[in-house]
Amino acid sequence: MPSDTSPRQLQLLQLEPTGTRRLPAREVLVEKAAALARSLSHELGVPVRLSVTDNRSTMVSFRRAPAALRLRLHHMFLDAPAPVVRAVADYAGRGHRRAGRLLDEFVRREQPRIRQHRDAGDEALSPRGQTYDLREIFERLNESHFQGGVRASIGWGRSPGRRRRKSIRLGVYDHQTREIRLHPALDQPAVPRFFVEFIVFHEMLHQVFPSSHFPGRRTHHPRAFRDREKAFPQYAAALRWERDNLRVLLAR
Ligand SMILES: [Zn+2]
Known part of the structure; x- marks a missing residue:
């Protein structure tokens, strides 16, 4: 009986603790990440090992190993609509460079919605200097x-x-x-x-x-x-x- 949880489709989740302050509640995250890994795995027909990150500069990175696709995604993708998930599969799993454009647009649209925070010690920007305003x-x-x-x-x-x-x-x-x-x-x-x-x-x-x-x-x-x-x-x-x-x- 085909099932998403058959051994060949096993997904391993790694959740990275960095920047957890900005991430939604852990259980929600785990559930969403599992669902995303499942649909990517289903879409591509290979196991997907998904890491969810809070990296500010790299939103998607991946490595195609023979046994599995290793994928690191920013947590904004956990709520991505189906066409974006498909674009992730196309881009990372199938090597379709052009899907990157859709991903770029998605990131650009989502970024302002991510809760912004400053590291402790960061001050508000002060534009007025000694010489130049x-x-x-x-x-x-x-x-x-x-x-x-x-x-x-x-x-x-x-x-x-x-x-x-x-x-x-x-x-x-x-x-x-x-x-x-x-x-x-x-x-x-x-x-x-x-x-x-x-x-x-x-x-x-x-x-x-x-x-x-x-x-x-x-x-x-x-x-x-x-x-x-x-x-x-x-x-x-x-x-x-x-x-x-x-x-x-x-x-x-
Ligand atoms: Zn520059």
């Missing part, structure tokens, strides 16, 4: 380059302290929280205003041109992003300034 810069850029369409909060990041700095990220955009942070080293008169504007502009573009979350389609700065970035009025000057001054900036 990032909110004001953001608003002006939004007006002049994006028809006011970018919605994000912005602020100065915390000083990294006395750690040795080999490289720094001058700015970062978080898709989940819609936050832009700039490195505090940029908040000084020695850094020209157009350079700070350029970094803010760059991070704003990340909202407009999101990068793909899926292996094989990952492009942090898609072509359209790069083209648009070049439209920044002082693009060449900003790159030149970065090349000539970044080292000095870091040494401070």
Whole structure:
């Protein structure tokens, strides 16, 4: 008698404890994960070993082993509608790259609904620095380059302290929280205003041109992003300034 629980279809669930605060109640999670593993397994005709994660950057990863498909999915997929589950099967189980597009759309749609939390010790973003007011810069850029369409909060990041700095990220955009942070080293008169504007502009573009979350389609700065970035009025000057001054900036 065919049954979803026959030995060949056995699903092993591994639930990862990281970030449990953000996950729904454990029993619900286990039940949903079992159901999802079952339908994927059914769809593909192979055992599926499903791990549910709370990873912020990789929503889907998988490995096709001869005996089973090992799949790691963000917990948002536990409530995914049938077409999305099918796309997971197509993408991870059958190697259909094009299914990744549907998954991307799903992630983009769901992300804002995931409960946002800050790690203890995270403060609210403060846009007003000693030299530059990032909110004001953001608003002006939004007006002049994006028809006011970018919605994000912005602020100065915390000083990294006395750690040795080999490289720094001058700015970062978080898709989940819609936050832009700039490195505090940029908040000084020695850094020209157009350079700070350029970094803010760059991070704003990340909202407009999101990068793909899926292996094989990952492009942090898609072509359209790069083209648009070049439209920044002082693009060449900003790159030149970065090349000539970044080292000095870091040494401070
Ligand atoms: Zn970037």
